[in-house]
Each structure stands twice: as C-alpha cells, then as structure tokens.
Amino acid sequence: MKKFILLALIAFSSLAHAWEQRPPLPVEQCKVHSPYGFAATQRPANPICREAYLVAYDAPAKIPVYVAYTLTPPNALGCWPRTNAFVADKSVQGGAKPDDYAGTGYDKGHAAPDGDLSWSEIVEYESFLMTNMYPQHGSLNRGIWKLLETSIRGWAVQQKQPFTIYVGAFYGAGNETIGAGKVIVPHGYYKIVINNTTKEIAGWAFPHTKPYVNLGNDLTKFRLPISQIQTQAGVQYKFPAGAKEVNPGSEWPVDYGALTNAKRAKCGKAD
Numbered sequence: 001m002k003k004f005i006l007l008a009l010i011a012f013s014s015l016a017h018a019w020e021q022r023p024p025l026p027v028e029q030c031k032v033h034s035p036y037g038f039a040a041t042q043r044p045a046n047p048i049c050r051e052a053y054l055v056a057y058d059a060p061a062k063i064p065v066y067v068a069y070t071l072t073p074p075n076a077l078g079c080w081p082r083t084n085a086f087v088a089d090k091s092v093q094g095g096a097k098p099d100d101y102a103g104t105g106y107d108k109g110h111a112a113p114d115g116d117l118s119w120s121e122i123v124e125y126e127s128f129l130m131t132n133m134y135p136q137h138g139s140l141n142r143g144i145w146k147l148l149e150t151s152i153r154g155w156a157v158q159q160k161q162p163f164t165i166y167v168g169a170f171y172g173a174g175n176e177t178i179g180a181g182k183v184i185v186p187h188g189y190y191k192i193v194i195n196n197t198t199k200e201i202a203g204w205a206f207p208h209t210k211p212y213v214n215l216g217n218d219l220t221k222f223r224l225p226i227s228q229i230q231t232q233a234g235v236q237y238k239f240p241a242g243a244k245e246v247n248p249g250s251e252w253p254v255d256y257g258a259l260t261n262a263k264r265a266k267c268g269k270a271d
Contacts (some may be wrong), residue, residue: 019125021090022051030054033068035164035196039189041065042234044238048091051128052123053112055131061184062096063134066168066235067111072267076156079267080117098245100179107134111167113149134169135178135185137212144215144222148191148204151219154254157262161197168233170205175252190229196253199240202251203229245260 027038030049038047043057045065053069081102086098086108093264110132117127127130137144156163169186176185185193205224206215215222228247230236 012028018059019085019087019122021087021129022122022126024091025049025051025186027054030068032092033070034192035070036240037167038240039066039068039238046092048089050123050125050129051120052117055111057095057131059095061151061171061230062100062181063169063171063184063186064111064131064167065160066166066233067132068164068166068228069112069116070162070164071116071152072157073156073160075119076114076116076153077263078120078124080118080121080124082114082118083128085123085125085128085132086130087128089129091130094181096133096181096183098178099179100183100253101135102179103178104135106135106178107138107141107187108133109145110140112165113235115149115153116165134189135183136189137208139212139214140189140206140208143219144219144231145206147217148219148236150256150259151251151254152191152193154256155192155193155195155252157254157259158254159195162194164194166192166194166237168235173254182261188232190224190233190246192229194239194243196240199243200246200252201226201239201243202224202246204228205232219251220248 027047027049033054043065047056048057053067055063055067055253058065073210089095090098112132114127117123168190170188171184171186188208192202192203203226204222206222
C-alpha cells in the first residue's frame with residue numbers, strides 16, 4: 001500500500017509539471033523585449049522568441065548567450081504561483097535537460113526570473129524552459145542575484161516605469177561542463193538594466209568561482225561599466241539615444257517592505 005501511494009504521488013508530481021509547450025514566436029514579435037534593436041554577439045546565437053522574453057541561445061554551450069525582456073509595473077506584481085516546471089525546450093534539438101544538473105551541486109538558475117514572469121500561467125511555465133537556465137551556485141542564485149532580481153521588480157513598481165533587462169554570462173572554452181549534455185558553467189554573470197522612461201542605465205557583474213564565497217548583499221560593490229561588460233561578454237547591446245549610465249550608489253531607490261505589501265495587496269499573500 002505504501003509503495004502504491006508513493007508511486008501515485010510521483011505520478012501526480014510529474015503530471016503537475018506536464019504542460020504543452022508553445023512553439024517559439026516569430027523573432028520580430030520580440031522587439032518589445034529589445035526595443036532599441038537586437039544585440040550583436042561574437043558567438044553564434046539562435047534567437048528564440050517567447051511571449052515574455054527573448055533568448056539568444058548558444059547551442060554548443062547549451063546556455064543563453066543572453067536573455068532580454070521588458071518588465072512593466074503591472075507584470076512586476078504577477079500572482080501566478082511558482083511551479084518549478086523545469087523542462088527541456090522542444091524547439092531546440094539536443095539542448096540542456098533538467099537531468100544535466102542533477103547531482104552537480106548547481107542550481108538551475110533563471111536568466112529571465114520566474115518572479116518577473118508570474119503574470120500569466122503559460123508565461124510562468126515558459127520561464128522554466130531549460131533554454132532560460134544557467135548553472136549557478138546556490139549562494140549566488142539564492143543570494144545577491146535574487147536580491148538584484150527583487151530590486152528590479154521594486155524599481156518597476158515604485159518608479160511606475162518599464163525597464164528592459166539584459167541578462168548574460170561570461171564563459172569560454174576553459175570552463176567546466178556538467179551533465180551528459182556537457183552544459184558549460186560560466187565563470188561570471190551580469191545584468192544590464194535600462195529605465196525606458198528616463199534612459200538611465202546600469203550594469204552589474206558577479207564572479208562565479210570555486211570555492212564559492214557568499215557575496216553579501218551590497219549591490220553597489222558589483223557595479224561594472226557597461227562597456228567592460230560588453231567587452232568581456234562579447235556582446236554589443238543597443239541602448240536608447242541619450243542613454244546615461246548612473247553612478248554606483250545612485251541607482252533607483254527601492255523599498256523592499258513596500259514591494260512585499262504591494263504583492264500581498266494584489267495577490268492576497270506575500271511572494
């Protein structure tokens with residue numbers, strides 16, 4: 001009887017995470033996520049357009065070169081619960097699978113975060129496609145990386161302005177790989193944030209080394225000039241005319257308590 005119940009629970013869990021994948025959209029429909037033009041990449045990158053984000057996918061490395069998305073104030077307070085529905089992207093042949101991460105000690109780290117894509121059921125599910133994932137140490141993924149993700153939502157909500165975000169990684173031939181699929185593990189990660197109303201821009205870069213040390217919670221320590229990020233990443237992004245890079249420590253203010261309260265007021269509970 002106990003064995004039957006266990007099998008039933010496993011089957012139920014699998015069904016709960018089973019969902020019908022939509023084919024990618026035409027790339028032109030992702031202009032909303034790259035409103036200033038698509039980036040130029042040194043590595044060959046296959047564009048995959050989803051409703052809520054654009055992936056420039058490095059098929060040999062089995063990770064994104066970068067992901068771009070635009071976050072509006074209403075979408076920053078999405079209410080769909082997290083599903084953890086990690087799944088291989090059927091639109092990519094031989095791409096990364098959840099099993100590639102099993103037993104490696106690495107998190108399946110979102111590029112476009114689930115918390116920014118919880119405004120629709122299917123969009124939340126699509127946040128868990130493996131083409132939107134990077135191998136990340138838990139101390140980064142659940143630490144200062146998550147703090148920056150939360151900050152971006154706070155900026156969108158509290159500034160009442162849309163932001164475009166570029167998310168990417170620093171990696172090369174000498175990096176470790178994991179899993180049967182040989183998914184490359186980057187040695188660093190970055191985010192570039194654009195306030196689409198004020199044209200202010202800012203960039204952050206985080207190391208990803210072993211043994212890994214907790215990076216704390218001071219985001220200003222990880223500001224890096226966007227020109228340096230682009231050079232190290234081998235990606236040339238597009239920005240609004242007249243864009244102004246804000247000085248470290250002069251980023252947009254955020255009230256995390258107010259963000260939690262706004263989420264609770266809209267969704268009926270804290271995030």
